[in-house]
Amino acid sequence: MIQDVPRFKAAFSSSPDWSKACAEILNGLGDLPPEANLGCIYVTDVFADDLSSILTFLKTKTGLDNWTGTVGIGIGANAANQLGRFSAVELYDEPGVSVMIGSFPSGSFQVFESGQMETDEGIKLAVTGEGVEKWLETNDPYLGLIHGDPRHYDLPLQISSLSAGLETYLVGGLTSSRGELPQIANHVTDCPLSGVFFNNSIHAITGLTQGCTPIGPKRTITSADEQQIYTIDGRPALDILKEDIGELLSRDLSKIGGYIFVGFPVEGSDSDDYLVRNLMSIDTSDGSLNITEEVMTGQPIFFCRRDNEAARKDLNRLLDDMRARLPRSPKAGLYYSCLGRGQALFGPNSEELNILRQEFGDMPLVGFYANGEVSHDRLYGYTGVLTLFY
Known part of the structure; x- marks a missing residue:
């Protein structure tokens, strides 16, 4: 039987050594499908200085050229450990790496990063990266997965401008770290925004849950x-x-x-x-x-x-809503939650991610705890943003 595309695999490691963590990730992923063509990496800020080495290692071992990701004070995943056993984990204040590999139709996505360009109206946001301009000429980027650098004071304006300029629905989060704030756009970068554009051949839905009442x-x-x-x-x-x-x-x-x-x-x-x-x-x-x-x-x-009861209630509301909107079972997910949520709001033992696991079982999912969350064209706080590929 021919399996549908996209297909996904996800794995995590909490090894204190980045090279050992990457080896455990590869063991957890197992054999990758030949169609695999996009990787997503999230690491805790313990590994912020090692992100370039982690990316190079995984690029070399998997043969994948396209990668996105960033750093979080905390990361979350519903993924396999090195033995291939699935669990929901939230890792804070300790070493942590999570990776998801996806198989998407050829030409359906484009990794990008942002820069600045000088126009008659002043300095404006520019989308850059190898092949980006050509891809945008022939594709409508209906969904954008983005990561942002919180040091840029005008980031809310850049996010809204990017969404409006390309008529793109954006999801993502701002890097959180007590040190360096790197992002990944096929290489390590410190640009204002980076991520991946998807055209409308990719089936996905998104939703937002508030942590306040x-x-x-x-x-x-x-x-x-x-x-x-x-x-x-x-x-x-x-x-x-x-x-x-x-x-x-x-x-x-x-x-x-x-x-x-x-x-x-x-x-x-x-x-x-x-x-x-x-x-x-x-x-x-x-x-x-x-x-x-x-x-x-x-x-x-x-x-x-902001309280636990309200946050749990609204997260369950979001899951009910997304379940009703899904035409079939989801294949993978991305979840960006606020630093003020997670263990601070839901308690220990990875309780926020376990709520998602109770809903989706062994569905691959990765994400991180952000310094601000992006949904559509706005920068939020104390929210969770869930994207499901189906």
Whole structure:
């Protein structure tokens, strides 16, 4: 019986030596199908300095030329160990490598990286890489898997510009590391964005799950300056915050850090989509709030909380939704989750990835814990972005 394309294999290793980890990865992958043509690598930041060596090793041993990937403080996988036994794993603060190999129709994808070009309108994002321009002339990149460098302050604008300019639905995450921040685009690079474009011959669906729950009503910013919010609904922002979070938390605001956040509804969304940003500081002298986002007068806003129960409920909602949308069983997945999720939100023992495993069994899946997650044309926080190939 002829098997459908694409076909996938995934493996992981937690060996402290990068070369031994790669050898274990190869053992876990086993024999690769002759059609295999794209590899995806995620390593914990323990191996950030070794990423070039890891890529060279795997290129040489597999014979694959096309690779993408990056570094995370944590990585996740539903994959085989060196003995070929499948399990769901989340690796943090320790050595870790996960690899997925895919078999896609010839010409259906293109690895790329971003640069800058000077135009009459100023400096703009340019998509570069061997064969990219020619591929884009004959293909519509309907899906883009991307990795980004969080050091670029204008990355949200670059992401939205890339999506709009190529009419591409983007999924991915920003590199997270306590050291170097490398990405892979057939070689190791430190460009703003890199990844893979897929044309519409590849069957995939994507979805996003929030890690927070709105509390209180949707309100309006009535006075603000850059990242400082002075009034909401015509009252001091701090008064509104206290009203929405309740009397108990209002008694000791030091307890809201990492629990209470600011939410911004996504305009034009046909769902209850929203962006979550951190509450950085509170000025009790004037009742203003400082957040990690520039805001403006008239902008809608609400407060939200992050907790395990809400995150689990929404992740299960996402899985129900994707199951209903799938015309057949998925063959592989990519999952990009926030650093604030994983063991910090779901608990130890790889619980977030095990929820996915309970749904999909031994389906190959890899991903990492990101410094921000990308879905469609926006940069999110405290979310999980799941892509399934079927």
